Amino acid sequence: GAVVSQHPSRVICKSGTSVKIECRSLDFQATTMFWYRQFPKQSLMLMATSNEGSKATYEQGVEKDKFLINHASLTLSTLTVTSAHPEDSSFYICSAGGKVNEQFFGPGTRLTVL
């Protein structure tokens, strides 16, 4: 199947700083990417839909000013956690593709905010 990469795989930052996570589709173009967050022992929670060339669509309860999403090309979407706090520590996962059976997930990024 298609490959989706994320960078970095894990990051540790101080409270109040911003962290950028990249999601790349390596061998296909993705007009739509999705960002999820997963806390320990819990399921994936959809945060937002990233649309190439337009604004992201955020799920209810997700602060768009805190989680900035940029989808500047057909192979790259970035999620920036602004002014990160310890409660933002989580596993962030992206997926790329269009239809349900064609969504490919990245390996995830472990964010730890001290």
Add this chain to the structure above:
Amino acid sequence: LAKTTQPISMDSYEGQEVNITCSHNNIATNDYITWYQQFPSQGPRFIIQGYKTKVTNEVASLFIPADRKSSTLSLPRVSLSDTAVYYCLVGDTGSGGYNKLIFGAGTRLAVHP
């Protein structure tokens, strides 16, 4: 998207067949049923998808009754490496556009020696 209900956890032993059932009573006519597998600290991986009756691939089978209100993922002869969380999702793949995935709680399968 239709809500799904799965057992929270299951236990099995190596070499056994494991069947995980998912309920989706409100599935829509255009909805497909898709199963994903997730290992700790990794992104989910597509396992199998179906619309009705039976689908089989190299890793699993998916059984869907005529009313489509449930589905069963069957893993033949599981090994320790099949220990993971399994998610059942339903959604429309035929609209031509994207379809966001809403994950339920999933089933945590533990395979024992």
